[in-house]
Amino acid sequence: MPQAVSVESLERHCLSRFLRCALWVLLGSLSPQLQAAEDVPAAAPSLTFEEHIRPILKAHCWQCHGAEAEIKANLDVRLRRTLAAGGDTGPALTPGNRDESLLYQYLASGEMPPGDKKLAPDQIEQIGRWIDAGAPTRRPEPASADGLSQITEEDREFWSYQPPLPVPVPEVSDPAWRGHPIDRFLEARRESADLHAVAPASATALARRLYFDLWGLPPTPQQSGALAADASPRAYSALVDQLLASPRFGERFARHWLDIVRYGESFTLRGLILRDAWRYRDYVIESFNADRPYDQFLREQIAGDLLPAVRLEDRRRQLVATAFWAFGNANLEEQDKRQLDMDVVDEQLDVFGKALLGQTIGCARCHDHKFDPIPTRDYYALAGILSSTQRLEHANVSDWVEVPLPLSSDEESAFVRQEATLAELAARVQAKKVEVDQLALAAGxxxxxxxxxxxxxxxxxxxxxxxxxxxxxxxxxxxxxxxxxxxxxxxxxxxxxxxxxxxxxxxxxxxxxxxxxxxxxxxxxxxxxxxxxxxxxxxxxxxxxxxxxxxxxxxxxxxxxxxxxxxxxxxxxxxxxxxxxxxxxxxxxxxxxxxxxxxxxPDEAASAASRQLAQRQSELKLLEKELKDRRAAAPQRPTALSIVERKEIADAPIHLRGSVHTLGATVPRGFLQVVAHAPLSPLPANQSGRLELANWVASRDNPLTARVFVNRVWHWLFGQGLVRTVDNFGTTGELPSHPKLLDHLAIYFVEHDWSVKQLVRYIVLSKSYQLSTATTDANLTADPENRLCWRANRKRLEAECLRDAMLAISGELDLASGGNTLRPSVANDYGYVHDDSRRSVYVPVLRNSLPELFEVFDFPDPSLVVGARTTSTVAPQALFLLNHPFVRKRAQAAAVRLLGAQLADDQARIGHAFQQSLGRAASAAELPIAQETVAAASQSPAVAERAWADLYQLLFASVEFRYSNW
Structure with missing residues (x-):
């Protein structure tokens, strides 16, 4: 185990780099209540060159005055000593006086750096304060600036690279908040800021929130009523367990995961369709439903093909899981195949880093990462692993790798018999072709x-x-x-x-x-x-x-x-x-x-041959048709979108400035040095290293993996993460609002065998999760962004939830699980018509042809890692709900269903429609509007259907319908 550091040490160093200092400046402008919060340092750390100034200069100035090009004007800004020595125009630094320092003068005037890479005002001010303080360094500087890209202990002191620390659950003064550990962490922060949590949500509001969060579907009026009838902690806990045990849970959480791994079932160029992609989607759903330990879940996706397997179904699952690497959108027509291979690796590293580790690894392809301690050599150490793994089979238009899935002995025997039958029929066709050709010669x-x-x-x-x-x-x-x-x-x-x-x-x-x-x-x-x-x-x-x-x-x-x-x-x-x-x-x-x-x-022989030729040609057509029909009807050997080890395993050379045609030194395959708290062993020469990579990522000792995932779950349930930049735990990401709580959750997750269901249950049983969305003026003034979790955030439903909710209310939702939902006759994805009523997670994700509802309501780009979806509010959304045929048809079907229900009168029907759609009864202001909308319903059945459809469409178009908690 890596050596743990104290809480005090973590908090002392968590703002050690310049961006953290910039965030401190930002925090300094917030209210006194938030400044006094438990996890925020009491004073800004002293400015030093290594921690606060060099990162700014590296990002903005090194290209001309550092290691990446010929040093211009003989000014090297990589060391404090070389700044003081200066360049062609004299010393750039006068310690103790910013106004006499050329460095500050050029930056403050905007003359430097040239172009659009200007420094922000707070960065310039930070440099000025550092100069006025005597331009201190943290330690004696090296004799040379070479080697500054090496990882130091200082780099590893950044909060996310430190191992999660077990800390005592804080004590709180309010007895009502002394139960759940999560509540104690949150209440301690609220108490220190003199904030008070709002009241709990109503039982019906909580039911709606819980069903959407865990199932992605609205509760029925009966389901909401059951919780309202018994809102005891025991009943609520039983409901949570019931929702977690349902197949709907896996479908809901799988869609979150598919956002992160850029799941798509086609390529944008040519619209080529990945026909086996659905197997990975079903694998993810099954994994969440089976509560597969998250560390195993990751190992299977990174290196499933290299893991041992005892059972046939395990082997199949492991192979399907490796499609994680294969969903990247690529230009398969690229004729420079070396470039194509490297572009694939770059995309894979981007997804791998952001999705699993919260690291922007891709920024180090052409040069050392400008902000995070990820040197270029680390990028190519990882690239060597993926370059030794094959995703594409090259041709004029490259193809993707598909691997056959293993079969049971009975299945294999059936396929052998089938293939023998088809082979015998194909041989008969070929023999008949030869006969026809010979007769054709004789006839001439x-x-x-x-x-x-x-x-x-x-x-x-x-x-x-x-x-x-x-x-x-x-x-x-x-x-x-x-x-x-x-x-x-x-x-x-x-x-x-x-x-x-x-x-x-x-x-x-x-x-x-x-x-x-x-x-x-x-x-x-x-x-x-x-x-x-x-x-x-x-x-x-x-x-x-x-x-x-x-x-x-x-x-x-x-x-x-x-x-x-x-x-x-x-x-x-x-x-x-x-x-x-x-x-x-x-x-x-x-x-x-x-x-x-x-x-x-023709002569007589030729004439006879002609007659035979016609007969044999007719026989050949019949045989060819039989062969074609049998092949079409025969089940195909199952295959999976996957990757394979290359025959030649090799370390990767550094590509100078990212060019595949300008190669530098070769880098041994390996991992991120900043996360390695112990020396790494060399990777095996005869394997890519993906298995070792999987074990490194899924290790209890990796400080990033558990933190990143529990933060994602918090984001999915609370609407924003404890770290709001859910895909970026580096220095350009946000600091955690509650670092101790984040560590507590990470440790809880690992100690409970990486169980996602246990983690979700732990969070939603907290009182903080069950708060209402009400506000108070005092709380809004002190914490307008609700970073201290004094209320529940309003969360807009994703596009899939909107679609599924309308289908569920109309009674048309098909809850069948799994399987290939792509029409087999479709050659490409252009103009694909999405017309089935399966849950949205099963709707094919075709990059050129998404359902219009998805496009209007911020469905993520399936070519990118999207850990937090955009939530826009634009006119086309309202227009879609008011005018689109999909919405109108669902409203009509809901009306027919309502009129067929055994309800006493229109008052009861209105109440039922509101409970279905909004999870509550109609208000005193809404009831007259609803009654007026259906007033003509008694005229005829057709008028009744139209009137009740109008009411449902009004409910579907309401703002409240689009939110899981209003």
């Missing part, structure tokens, strides 16, 4: 290797006379052919190449049009050929894998009418083809010459 006249175009009847346009678009390749590899050879597209430039065969017709008339091509196994089986004639254009597809049936040279494209002065040509294209496209010649045969064509006068 004997031909030589080549034939001059002039020797053929009609008008023949050889390939050399065709108009070419794109680069076509001449060839004589396959015989026979007409003229000097034929052309092929090289199986490249699909959609970019065409050949136009245009005859010079002497007279109007009807012509049979024939295409000569070179067949072969590597040819396209679906080549688009279009004939332009006097009657318009007609397209057909030619299978160039089969020999041409006429004289082994031609295939007939049909008979057409042409006008000598009109459009007459044949267009061969390679758009949409797979395999080589060939073209040899096009023959325009006048109708009068068709009967005299050699192909029209």
């Amino acid at each position: 006249a004997s031909v030589g290797d080549s034939l001059a175009a002039s020797a053929l009847p009609g008008i023949v346009i050889d390939e050399r006379d065709a108009k070419q678009v794109g680069a076509w390749t001449p060839s004589t590899s396959v015989k026979p052919y007409i003229g000097a050879g034929y052309l092929h597209d090289g199986d490249q430039g699909k959609g970019e190449k065409t050949l136009t065969f245009a005859p010079q017709l002497a007279a109007d008339g009807r012509y049979e049009v024939r295409l000569a091509y070179s067949p072969g196994d590597n040819r396209s089986d679906r080549v688009p050929v279009t004939v332009f004639s006097a009657d318009g254009e007609k397209s057909t597809f030619i299978d160039m894998q089969r020999p041409p049936p006429i004289e082994r040279r031609f295939v007939s494209l049909g008979e057409y009418r042409f006008e000598a002065a009109g459009q007459s040509f044949v267009l061969v294209a390679n758009v949409g083809t797979h395999g080589h496209v060939t073209a040899d010649a096009v023959q325009f045969l006048p109708q009068s010459e068709v009967s005299t064509s050699p192909a029209a006068k």
